[in-house]
Amino acid sequence: MSGAPARRAQVLVIGSGAGGATAALTLAERGHDVLVLEEGPRIPDSRYGGDAVDAMDTWYRDRGMTPILGRVPIGFVEGRCVGGSTEINSGFWHRTPRETLLRWRTRFGLDVTPEELEPCFAWAEALLHVSLHAGPRPASTELFARGIERMGWSAQEVPRAARGCQGSNACAQGCPTGAKQGVTRRLLPAAVAAGARVVADCRAKLLTRRGPRVTGVFAELGLGDGRRELVHFEADHVVVAGGPLQTPFLLRRSGFRYNVGATLGLHPMLKVVARFPAPVDAEAGVLPLLGVREFWPDVSLGGAFTTRGHLAMQLSDAWPAARGLLAERRHLASYYVAVRGSGAGAVRPAAFGEAPRVTYDLSTDDLRHLSQGLGRLASALLAAGATEVWPTVQRLGPIRAEADAVRWLDELLDRRRLSLTTVHAFSSCPMGELHERTATDSRGRLRGTENVTLLDASVLPDSPGVNPQGSVMGLARHNALRLADELAR
Amino acid sequence: MVLRYHVAMPDAPGGRPEPEPRAAAPRALGLAGVVVGVVASGGLLALALRSLEPGDVVAAWRSSTPWPWIPLAVAAYLAGHLVRGQRCRTLVRAHAPLGLVAASNVVVLGYASNNVLPARLGELVRAGVLAERTGMPVTQALTVTLLERLLDALAVLAFLVLAMTRLPPDPWTLEIARVAGVGLGVAGAALATAALAPGLVIASVARATAGLGANTQTRAVRLTAGVVDAVVTLREPSVLAPVLGTSLLVWALETAMFVLLLPAFGLAADPWRGAAVMSVANLGILVPSTPGYVGTFHWFCANALGAQGVDAPTALAYAVVAHLSFFVPVTAWGAVALLGHGVRVGRAVALARSARRPGPGGEVAGWAYRRVALRAAPGAAEPPPPPPFLRALAEALVDGTGAPPEPAALDRAARFAALQLRALPPALRAAHAAGLAGFRAWITVRHGRSFHRLAVPARRRAVDAWAFGPIAPLRQLLRPLRSLLLLGYFESVASAERGGRAPREAAP
Ligand SMILES: Cc1cc2nc3c(=O)[nH]c(=O)nc-3n(C[C@H](O)[C@H](O)[C@H](O)COP(=O)(O)OP(=O)(O)OC[C@H]3O[C@@H](n4cnc5c(N)ncnc54)[C@H](O)[C@@H]3O)c2cc1C
Numbered sequence: 001m002s003g004a005p006a007r008r009a010q011v012l013v014i015g016s017g018a019g020g021a022t023a024a025l026t027l028a029e030r031g032h033d034v035l036v037l038e039e040g041p042r043i044p045d046s047r048y049g050g051d052a053v054d055a056m057d058t059w060y061r062d063r064g065m066t067p068i069l070g071r072v073p074i075g076f077v078e079g080r081c082v083g084g085s086t087e088i089n090s091g092f093w094h095r096t097p098r099e100t101l102l103r104w105r106t107r108f109g110l111d112v113t114p115e116e117l118e119p120c121f122a123w124a125e126a127l128l129h130v131s132l133h134a135g136p137r138p139a140s141t142e143l144f145a146r147g148i149e150r151m152g153w154s155a156q157e158v159p160r161a162a163r164g165c166q167g168s169n170a171c172a173q174g175c176p177t178g179a180k181q182g183v184t185r186r187l188l189p190a191a192v193a194a195g196a197r198v199v200a201d202c203r204a205k206l207l208t209r210r211g212p213r214v215t216g217v218f219a220e221l222g223l224g225d226g227r228r229e230l231v232h233f234e235a236d237h238v239v240v241a242g243g244p245l246q247t248p249f250l251l252r253r254s255g256f257r258y259n260v261g262a263t264l265g266l267h268p269m270l271k272v273v274a275r276f277p278a279p280v281d282a283e284a285g286v287l288p289l290l291g292v293r294e295f296w297p298d299v300s301l302g303g304a305f306t307t308r309g310h311l312a313m314q315l316s317d318a319w320p321a322a323r324g325l326l327a328e329r330r331h332l333a334s335y336y337v338a339v340r341g342s343g344a345g346a347v348r349p350a351a352f353g354e355a356p357r358v359t360y361d362l363s364t365d366d367l368r369h370l371s372q373g374l375g376r377l378a379s380a381l382l383a384a385g386a387t388e389v390w391p392t393v394q395r396l397g398p399i400r401a402e403a404d405a406v407r408w409l410d411e412l413l414d415r416r417r418l419s420l421t422t423v424h425a426f427s428s429c430p431m432g433e434l435h436e437r438t439a440t441d442s443r444g445r446l447r448g449t450e451n452v453t454l455l456d457a458s459v460l461p462d463s464p465g466v467n468p469q470g471s472v473m474g475l476a477r478h479n480a481l482r483l484a485d486e487l488a489r
Numbered sequence: 490m491v492l493r494y495h496v497a498m499p500d501a502p503g504g505r506p507e508p509e510p511r512a513a514a515p516r517a518l519g520l521a522g523v524v525v526g527v528v529a530s531g532g533l534l535a536l537a538l539r540s541l542e543p544g545d546v547v548a549a550w551r552s553s554t555p556w557p558w559i560p561l562a563v564a565a566y567l568a569g570h571l572v573r574g575q576r577c578r579t580l581v582r583a584h585a586p587l588g589l590v591a592a593s594n595v596v597v598l599g600y601a602s603n604n605v606l607p608a609r610l611g612e613l614v615r616a617g618v619l620a621e622r623t624g625m626p627v628t629q630a631l632t633v634t635l636l637e638r639l640l641d642a643l644a645v646l647a648f649l650v651l652a653m654t655r656l657p658p659d660p661w662t663l664e665i666a667r668v669a670g671v672g673l674g675v676a677g678a679a680l681a682t683a684a685l686a687p688g689l690v691i692a693s694v695a696r697a698t699a700g701l702g703a704n705t706q707t708r709a710v711r712l713t714a715g716v717v718d719a720v721v722t723l724r725e726p727s728v729l730a731p732v733l734g735t736s737l738l739v740w741a742l743e744t745a746m747f748v749l750l751l752p753a754f755g756l757a758a759d760p761w762r763g764a765a766v767m768s769v770a771n772l773g774i775l776v777p778s779t780p781g782y783v784g785t786f787h788w789f790c791a792n793a794l795g796a797q798g799v800d801a802p803t804a805l806a807y808a809v810v811a812h813l814s815f816f817v818p819v820t821a822w823g824a825v826a827l828l829g830h831g832v833r834v835g836r837a838v839a840l841a842r843s844a845r846r847p848g849p850g851g852e853v854a855g856w857a858y859r860r861v862a863l864r865a866a867p868g869a870a871e872p873p874p875p876p877p878f879l880r881a882l883a884e885a886l887v888d889g890t891g892a893p894p895e896p897a898a899l900d901r902a903a904r905f906a907a908l909q910l911r912a913l914p915p916a917l918r919a920a921h922a923a924g925l926a927g928f929r930a931w932i933t934v935r936h937g938r939s940f941h942r943l944a945v946p947a948r949r950r951a952v953d954a955w956a957f958g959p960i961a962p963l964r965q966l967l968r969p970l971r972s973l974l975l976l977g978y979f980e981s982v983a984s985a986e987r988g989g990r991a992p993r994e995a996a997p
Binding site: 177219232323 | 686689695696700703706707711854855856857858859861862863886889890891905910913914916957961964977978979981982994
């Protein structure tokens with residue numbers, strides 16, 4: 001649908017990632033005047049799939065150095081570029097499970113039904129070419145499948161937003177072939193074709209308000225010659241889609257605190273490196289594509305990105321014993337255990353500096369799920385024929401026998417020895433109708449204002465239990481459609 | 490190849506407003522500048538001489554032994570101004586390159602103006618000249634000036650405290666130190682907040698002024714941004730260290746001036762006594778007063794000397810000569826600087842004004858915005874040389890991995906890790922740096938040389954003991970570093986083997 005609505009609103013969208021791009025396209029298609037402010041740069045095509053070391057500076061916020069603090073520090077990365085994290089993610093796609101949506105209804109009063117979301121998912125999937133992998137599956141996937149089968153578990157190939165994937169194994173540096181659908185592939189160009197404008201290198205610093213209305217945004221705009229200018233944009237409506245950490249940071253800085261930043265959720269992830277007797281050449285192909293559903297929603301097992309640098313990093317927890325393994329890197333592949341995350345996280349402006357202070361306290365449930373997940377993943381990999389499984393746990397050493405693996409079904413890993421990472425963060429500004437638990441209503445309208453809507457990972461009420469991009473885009477589309485109608489009135 | 494959607498970027502024509510073009514200076518302004526310069530510097534000298542009492546000067550001079558003490562004292566004082574110039578250069582480095590002579594002239598113009606204007610109005614003159622020289626907003630220049638004065642005051646206070654530990658106790662000096670300490674503590678805390686949490690300060694001002702209308706809010710935020718940008722440079726250790734160092738050097742030289750004048754009055758050249766007198770006199774003239782601090786300086790200086798047991802007539806004569814020793818040379822230098830400066834001032838002021846003032850509004854991608862303030866540009870990120878310590882650590886980590894270490898990949902890994910660590914949140918970065926310093930100190934103490942001078946097997950043992958040993962905090966300390974170095978090293982090796990990739994194809 002396009003054409004001018006009865007009333008054409010000026011909408012500022014902060015952030016051009018999964019949520020921001022969805023909002024921009026939906027609102028522009030419906031005739032609203034949309035300006036997207038993106039803090040990061042526009043990356044030219046020539047830099048997609050470039051060198052992994054340079055990539056940290058190009059694509060990632062703070063060069064990927066955004067640790068989440070707590071008793072167990074967790075490494076976290078997110079995108080900071082036009083397209084946000086969608087440009088560097090692996091493109092695994094899940095619709096929000098029905099069970100999750102029903103839970104959100106019960107716990108948060110989320111007034112969105114699975115049926116309402118259905119067309120929103122379908123819309124995103126069509127734009128992102130979500131599909132199963134065509135062509136032969138890589139050895140790392142086949143071996144994983146064998147292990148899962150031998151364990152008698154159920155698993156499924158996870159669809160990806162990467163039709164025609166050629167296995168360049170460079171998702172984290174921007175897909176070099178353009179098969180992986182970051183939102184710069186189709187969503188943002190479609191939004192611009194519908195009239196939206198995208199301004200790169202422009203960081204929103206503060207929402208300005210008068211009474212219950214936000215009047216606009218103070219933003220820092222790069223002038224292209226190294227200088228930056230503090231400017232003020234006015235708007236009828238502001239959509240905040242800066243992602244799970246930056247959205248609550250901006251809101252809290254701007255004086256919006258009600259349930260903002262107090263309930264950050266994560267999927268803590270523990271990686272393992274499996275060594276197989278025959279070469280698997282994981283470095284030369286797409287990452288393992290299967291996801292184990294058996295222990296869902298608490299524990300998910302799957303395949304991780306394998307490169308030489310990442311292998312070394314993952315083995316570094318046991319480096320004195322593992323340093324020789326890299327000589328056999330063709331035999332190595334990485335897998336992960338991710339848990340639903342029931343610990344307490346928070347995002348607050350740091351006392352000093354210009355970034356949020358992010359904390360997450362790993363719960364005992366998380367620890368138990370990570371331990372059990374490790375036991376199960378190691379068992380499956382050993383059943384698949386792996387001779388050793390090296391977890392990212394300091395001073396633990398390799399797991400070589402199933403008896404060593406199943407030990408973790410009962411015992412807890414030592415917190416102080418864990419090297420955890422995550423790329424899934426959400427629910428820092430949860431949405432729903434249950435006032436006391438949420439920062440926005442079911443449409444993402446920020447409480448305490450008349451004209452601010454949140455449309456990104458921050459509003460997922462809690463863990464979707466699956467990779468979040470599908471949930472982010474489905475809900476963003478759903479609420480952007482309603483916002484477009486509301487603004488037109 | 491071209492993206493099929495429009496992203497407003499510096500390289501996209503029409504995407505970003507051009508900064509306002511600098512107005513061409515009318516030629517007439519050049520001539521006017523010469524006239525302004527000559528008149529202003531002549532006026533400066535005349536005003537300066539008018540404020541002195543010739544009888545006092547002659548009497549003081551007669552009671553002293555000028556040679557060689559007074560020329561030496563003046564030389565020390567003038568050297569201090571060159572150091573001040575160097576400090577000023579460091580403080581504005583992020584905004585504009587300034588030569589040492591130009592920077593010293595700016596500093597001296599401020600001092601000279603204070604000699605003829607009351608209530609320290611010379612600071613405003615200095616800020617104006619600095620703004621004109623660098624193109625930075627006047628607020629920011631004024632903040633740099635205030636920052637210099639605050640650093641001066643802190644350094645002077647440090648000298649006073651040091652002197653008091655060496656001299657007999659004296660309640661009057663102690664009281665001055667106490668008052669100055671409280672005042673400077675408050676000012677220092679405010680500046681530290683602005684330096685460490687600039688966004689918070691700007692956001693707070695924006696929120697506090699939200700109810701006062703858009704124009705007032707814009708003005709308040711603009712002013713705050715100017716102040717904050719000037720202060721924020723101090724966060725960089727590469728700025729803070731030289732600025733603190735030069736501040737101490739400036740006041741060491743000024744102390745030298747006061748010490749060298751003591752023998753001119755038959756007093757022992759005691760550095761502590763000189764430091765105490767210098768400190769009290771300078772803290773005293775922080776109070777806005779008459780042009781050239783006539784009276785104020787003499788009172789504080791003579792009393793400080795009196796508190797050290799020097800008789801009143803000698804103390805006053807000393808104060809008069811000390812005053813002349815800075816007053817005359819700096820005013821003369823200021824007059825000369827103003828003469829040279831005035832030739833260009835008319836033209837430069839016109840240019841700077843047009844370039845500096847953010848216009849009322851601009852437009853990006855067809856969307857109007859209100860201009861608030863130009864911000865300091867972050868310094869161009871020079872790729873740092875690979876730090877030897879990190880390179881040596883990388884070498885120890887990759888030793889025994891099956892292939893001989895590749896020097897280029899080691900360099901790259903070390904540089905990569907250094908940049909990554911720099912990107913850590915400030916508090917974490919500081920904690921990590923402190924921990925690493927501990928590690929390196931431990932190695933040096935244990936082995937008698939620094940880590941990177943150890944043989945690879947010894948380095949490996951040391952790393953294994955810390956990074957993989959039983960003590961959790963030590964493991965956590967080295968965890969980010971060993972991960973980063975290994976990632977950087979092996980990705981560099983893989984990337985070199987792989988060669989370049991073809992660029993991504995355009996979206997259909
Ligand atoms: C390496 C990696 C792999 C992943 N793999 C998967 C996967 O396979 N499947 C999956 O479902 N999910 C995956 N994810 C997660 C998924 O990409 C995110 O959950 C999703 O992109 C979140 O969408 P968002 O709109 O909330 O934030 P983002 O997509 O991160 O976009 C936020 C944007 O806002 C910008 N921004 C922030 N603050 C401001 C500001 N103040 N002013 C202007 N702009 C601002 C940021 O620069 C960024 O571009 C992965 C993430 C990463 C990092």
